Amino acid sequence: MDKLYKLARVTALAALSLAPLAPQAAGVPVPVEAFFQPRDLSGARLSPSGRWLAAVGAKTGERKKLIMMDTQSEDPPRVIALFETVDVVAVEWMSEDTLIFWVDDTEDVDARSKAAGVFSIQRDGKEMKRLLRRDWDNDFSQRGGKPLEPNFGLIGYGADGSNEIIVGDHHFLKRELTHVTPYYFNVTTRAKRLVTTDDPPHKRVTGWWFDPQGRPRLTSATDGGEVLYFYRGAEGGAWREIGRFPWLHQAFQPAFVDGEGRFFVYMLDKLGNYTELHEFDLAKGAPKPEPLLTTPGFDAEVTRLKEFGSTRTLGYRVTLDDSETVWLNPAMKAFQQQVDKLLPGRVNQLSCRGCDTTDTVLVYSYSDRQPGEYLLYSGKTKTWQRLGQVMAGIEERRMGTTEFLRIKARDGMEFPIWVTRPAGSKPTTALPTVVLVHGGPTARGRSWGFESNAQFLASRGYLVIEPEFRGSSGFGDKLMRAGFKQWGQAMQDDLADALKFAVDKGWADGKRACIAGGSYGGYAALMGVAKQGDLFRCAVSWVGVTDPRLMFEVHWSDISSDAKKYSMPETIGDPVKDAGMLAANAPIELAQRIKAPVLLAYGYQDKRVPLVHGEKMRSALVAAGNKPEWIVYDEEGHGWSRPKNKVDFWTKVEAFLDRNLKQ
Known part of the structure; x- marks a missing residue:
């Protein structure tokens, strides 16, 4: 395994500063290859307990692979999935023992017209199963039994720990998407069942939004030059129309449904310029007038942050000129301030397990000159680990x-x-x-x-x-x-x-x-x-x-x-x-x-x-x-x-x- 992935334990974040690198010869530019090779490390994700970390790794000239790290061991990371003709491109945890990951041929332009290939795998690298095929006739592998056909695509997740994803059956007429039918799909048993047996609220429903429990709460449809939105409660029941707008003139656009069942939308501020995040008043059938989050000078782009297994909202990640995190959780808010002081001049994105006590915190840290690196903090031992750099061939000081x-x-x-x-x-x-x-x-x-x-x-x-x-x-x-x-x-x-x-x-x-x-x-x-x-x-x-x-x-x-x-x-x-x-x-x-x-x-x-x-x-x-x-x-x-x-x-x-x- 590359030295890049070897865990290095230190007791203080200050000790993680980069060691001096041998300078390039005077007048020798950074090689063009350093800027345009696949990323050495990307997409790191903590397991529900925080002990295990899965990520995508690559070396120049090799296919991207799925690697597994035991953060409580000195053992080197292990490769648990590697293919000869496709790359692993992303990974997510379904439970402490089960993951799903995506594959694509990133060097094959034809892959852009194919579906995303999705697999499930156990943490130990066993029981790999193909869930979604990439192509109808010429898929790269037959292992894993009978996957869903490539007209299915991942559109959501079931409740945490359920091992269910939500897949959409995409229907086409003359290469044009007409509607999408959602199914729950268990990644271990590969059992498939309809998300809802009710008739959809419109024959051209193509968009679906789900709450953190995996229940369908919102749909969108197109009808001529209009976009229509339909909503229903967590208990099910009839769909009701909550918006009908011309394509380019929508009064609001859906954002997400949180763990408390609240529905949020993006809409323009009072001056009609920048988008804000508003809660939707279901009783009145309109967004509430006061925004939950506003970003003057920028359109709000908000990601809700939560901990695995919990419906509670921990905070929001917002894109301004850079990425900013608004923590609602006091412990994470305080820890964010500590990390920002220790790694100044960078964007430091945190994800956590045991968030109230910062038991385990993964930090993705980057800047305009630093492509990024992953760091891991243990609140129990008060120690840091450097996991690896995103682009190891880039010298920050030369950027x-x-x-x-x-x-x-x-x-x-x-x-x-x-x-x-x-x-x-x-x-x-x-x-x-x-x-x-x-x-x-x-x-x-x-x-x-x-x-x-x-x-x-x-x-x-x-x-x-x-x-x-x-x-x-x-x-x-x-x-x-x-x-x-x-x-x-x-x-x-x-x-x-x-x-x-x-x-x-x-x-x-x-x-x-x-x-x-x-x-x-x-x-x-x-x-x-x-x-x-x-x-x-x-x-x-x-x-x-x-x-x-x-x-x-x-x-x-x-x-x-x-x-x-x-x-x-x-x-x-x-x-x-x-x-x-x-x-x-x-x-x-x-x-x-x-x-x-x-x-x-x-x-x-x-x-x-x-x-x-x-x-x-x-x-x-x-x-x-x-x-x-x-x-x-x-x-x-x-x-x-x-x-x-x-x-x-x-x-x-x-x-x-x-x-x-x-x-």
Whole structure:
């Protein structure tokens, strides 16, 4: 077993500080492989008693495996599940002796169209049973008897200790999901029974929410351009409709049902901007007016924290710029404060067993420069153990620092940006810069923490700017909706304004800037050199949209017909009514204006942005006399899955940037 997983006992957390590492030779950059290999340790989970710890481990070039650690023993961790053709990707405890784990072929793009493979196993590695198949005809293993077919997927859990999961039978018509039927499924006996024998409240129910006892409490259905929500009590009974809203204009969205039977929803604050967490008043059929939790400046993203076997809420984990924990439990609140003092400058996420006395506490600690490490505290012996690092090849001291800022666009709208500065660089030095644009675009780009793409670029001497431009989610409804029908327009202006801000600060060299991104970010990169060629000397676009009109027209993409019919016309533009606008902001129509060097990269098997986007753009640039650098990975889809391709791609990006920004 790797030294990485060997437990190291110490009596004080201060002794866990990293030992000095042998410095790299002067001028030798951190190897590109260090940023893009599978994680060495991830997904650590404590058993119900806190004695055992299961996690996913990996070594470079090997499949990810399921490992088991006895935290009360000096014995090395054991591998209890390992496959030749798939990776273990996640694990959860069902009881002190039984676990379930997920498998996937993370290097096979075809796996993205397959179901998640799920197994059960005993803590000692025995009695492994396959529960859910990944494929209809060509599954990788026959061991474990008769698993459920791949149209079943995990959608919830039964009561703690019941060894039951909740699986949904997904029904399709012409590749479109029509409804989901839930079943309880015992992971040891593989007995299956309906969650409810009542008729569903609507023929197109696709979403189910369960309370901590595994009882169905809420469903969602789609009907035309509307989303409907139905609720019922813990004792069962009739479903009643509690909400009916247009797709993009919901007054609330479900969050969770807690151990006391209270139902919580997300809804906008009184000013109609940031989402808050509210309890739903079942008697009145509406959310209570006062929020339980509010996060000004951010949309609430809340995870309820509890201890195995208990229905009591211990606290809430909330995503702001980083992850924050609001503990309701006094002992854990006090211990969180102690850990934060001992590990300053990091996000320290705690999970516990014997929480009232902090008998056993698992700490996942990370920062913008530290990819993460796992630590274990025993309240009985007052000792700590280091369990391992997430990315052992990364030297924290050689990584850049990431700062979260809010700036104003040219029209006065405020939006956030992330700025990652190379290690050792001075704020007074204007650096060559990469504006790195996230995909989505209706998505949050990132949270504060280690981000491989940005850190790799920073390690090569670039200032990295990651804007949360209008259209991004997570920072208020106003910012998100301001991006509607603004592809290549105000959304693009925000990217230019982010660069201008950094130039005005003296951080960025305005004459040496490149724009880069994937998916929507790839679209924005091309639009940057088409419409803002005076700002950007080059563009790197991977799996990028090159013509928004193709998103409606290409019939073999994986975008649903409902999205094309009900949401995309409002968020991107109507293919008929807004045809002129879409054409005016299609990079393939603007190829003659692109004079800067361009790198285009695509996955041959991409179903989200099919290769035709790249082929058309390449042809248009060649016709314009600006032949792009062209990369196609035959075995990849919408992004890079294989470490070798990640390394190859970023090596080529490094060379491309060096030629255009440093020479």
